[in-house]
Amino acid sequence: LFNVALVRQGGARRRQIGSLLGEELLGHRSLACPTLVLGDFGDLIWGSGNISLNMALRKAKRPLWTATYPAHFPLCGRDRAYLRGSLRIVDSSINRSSAARLASGHLPLLMTVQVTDQRTFLRSKKLNRMEIAPG
Numbered sequence: 001l002f003n004v005a006l007v008r009q010g011g012a013r014r015r016q017i018g019s020l021l022g023e024e025l026l027g028h029r030s031l032a033c034p035t036l037v038l039g040d041f042g043d044l045i046w047g048s049g050n051i052s053l054n055m056a057l058r059k060a061k062r063p064l065w066t067a068t069y070p071a072h073f074p075l076c077g078r079d080r081a082y083l084r085g086s087l088r089i090v091d092s093s094i095n096r097s098s099a100a101r102l103a104s105g106h107l108p109l110l111m112t113v114q115v116t117d118q119r120t121f122l123r124s125k126k127l128n129r130m131e132i133a134p135g
Contacts, residue, residue, distance in 0.1 A: 002026070002035070006042035006049075013042060017049035021056050026084070034085035034115055036060075040069075040106060044076045057082035060111065061089045068094055068107040079109045086117040 002025070006016050021027055026035065037057060043050065060081035067074035074096075083089070091112040100107055 002037040002039075004037060004039040004041070006040065008042045008044070010048040014049045014052075017052055021052060026056065032085075034083075034087045034117055036081060036083060036087060036113060038079075038081035038109075038111075040078050041080055042078060044078070053082060057084050059083075060092070062092050062109070063094055066094070068109055069105065071101045071103075071105055071107050074107055079106050081109070081111060086115060088114045088116055090114050 002020070004016075004020065007013050019025065020037070023029075025031075026037070035057075038060075041053075060083055062077070062080060066077035066080070068079040069076045074094075081089070089111055093110050095108040095110060
């Protein structure tokens, strides 16, 4: 799970997305598990770096009207989620209550996620005794 808050400025945003998708985070070869990336992607309509995000990750299913920002009169869908691997969005909604509008500048995006990882693992026989390694 990666929770992100990206900036709006084009160059800085592209660098943030490059770092997120790069070898130290999502591009690291040891990160083979299902991955959920969500948060404030900082763009109003279409921001720089979105093509890279859409090529590397799947956009999560969202409610029909996706605006979450600003909370008092939401016009933009800055908050969203991306998936990679064996994950499925079962349900999603936006909390539009008055309490949610007062709590933050963004309305909460609620998602029910199902992990469907089909990997199998090697099983070892149960050990009957403890062995001490020399040295």
